[in-house]
Every structure is written in C-alpha cells, then in structure tokens.
Amino acid sequence: MDVEFLKSAFEKGHYPPPERPEIAFAGKSNVGKSSLINVLVNKNKLARTSSTPGRTQALNFFNIGTNLCFVDLPGYGFAKVPLSIKATWGKMVETYLKSRENLKAVIVIMDIRRDISVDDINLINWLNEYKKGVIPVLTKVDKLNRKERDTRTRILQGALENMNIDKPILFSAQTREGKDEIWKRIEGILTANERE
Numbered sequence: 001m002d003v004e005f006l007k008s009a010f011e012k013g014h015y016p017p018p019e020r021p022e023i024a025f026a027g028k029s030n031v032g033k034s035s036l037i038n039v040l041v042n043k044n045k046l047a048r049t050s051s052t053p054g055r056t057q058a059l060n061f062f063n064i065g066t067n068l069c070f071v072d073l074p075g076y077g078f079a080k081v082p083l084s085i086k087a088t089w090g091k092m093v094e095t096y097l098k099s100r101e102n103l104k105a106v107i108v109i110m111d112i113r114r115d116i117s118v119d120d121i122n123l124i125n126w127l128n129e130y131k132k133g134v135i136p137v138l139t140k141v142d143k144l145n146r147k148e149r150d151t152r153t154r155i156l157q158g159a160l161e162n163m164n165i166d167k168p169i170l171f172s173a174q175t176r177e178g179k180d181e182i183w184k185r186i187e188g189i190l191t192a193n194e195r196e
C-alpha cells in the first residue's frame, strides 16, 4: 500500500479536495495519534511524533492507498498552549470536523493509564451529534502489566459505556497490538459507506 504525506492545512480553503473517504485521528496532546498512524501504515516516520506535547499543530493530510485519506489532528488539552492558541485550535478542529463532508469516522485515542477527560467526552458527544463514526482506542497498553491493564480496561469501558459508541480497542504502538482490529473497524466503515 502506497502512503504519502499530502499537505498541512490550517484553514478550510487549504484542505485537499474531498475526493476520498477520510478518517481522522483525535485525542489529547501526546497521547500517540501520530504514532498510531505510523503503525497502521507500517511507516516509522510518516506522521511526525515527539515526546514533547504539541508536535502536530496543523491538520495533516495523508493519502493511504488509492481510496483513503488519513488526517492527523493536533491534540487537545495541552496545558502550555496560551489561551488564544487554544481558541484557534478549537476553531480549526471544529471547523474541520463540522464541514468535512468526506469525513467518515474519527479514531478517538485515549491513554489507558488516564481517566477519560472532559475534552474526550465533549468530542465523542459532538461526533455523535454530527453522525460521524467513532472508533475509540485505548493506547499505550504496553506500559501496564496484565493485572493493571484489566483493571484500567474495566474502569474506562465503564466510563464510556453510556456514550453510544463501540467498545474501545486496546492498542500499543510499541507491540503493534490492536492494529488489525483498528483496520477491521476502518474497513467496516468504508464498506458501509460504499453501500450507501
């Protein structure tokens, strides 16, 4: 599968033409959005990653194969970003999520070690309202032992239970666990979309 970085955009006028079904990746700053994209496409350095939160600042568009586009979104909840930039960020991401007609689903990525944040909940509710598919992912599972992982999964599944979304997929960018399952969900959404 060929993958290529297409472009970065800060505003609507700069998005690529909405020719392909699109899947976006959202979540708290530094949660591992860019790393997850790289694992899905088997390319270490397609999406830029960093241990410093706030690495991804624009909307980054990638062509995946011949009929799919991925969008790496900047993360939310990065405390060090000034309020004025937070406002711009919110507007930029909200405009994208609201207006992008070819956006089929958003992979909402959460750290298995952290509690679900208000930002996560707002995003999921909002995606539901706009009838966009939600694929919830709990990432960095390699950082926990089996027992901790089971406990955290139970707690987070409980917290997400009433949100009207599918069960979260457990993922690790380090071990690549969960990769096939995420692809399966993406393909399910694309197939349903073709039948429409």
Ligand SMILES: Nc1nc2c(ncn2[C@@H]2O[C@H](COP(=O)(O)OP(=O)(O)OP(=O)(O)O)[C@@H](O)[C@H]2O)c(=O)[nH]1
Pocket: 027, 028, 029, 030, 031, 032, 033, 034, 035, 036, 048, 049, 050, 051, 052, 053, 054, 055, 056, 057, 074, 075, 076, 139, 140, 141, 142, 143, 171, 172, 173, 174
């Ligand atoms: N152990 C472990 N580390 C991870 C995993 N996923 C991401 N990381 C690390 O977490 C840090 C942030 O990863 P990124 O992929 O850059 O995160 P991001 O969500 O794109 O960050 P921003 O673009 O800054 O919002 C990097 O140091 C990654 O190596 C994972 O599954 N396991």
Ligand SMILES: [Mg+2]
Pocket: 033, 034, 035, 048, 049, 055, 056, 072
């Ligand atoms: Mg990133």
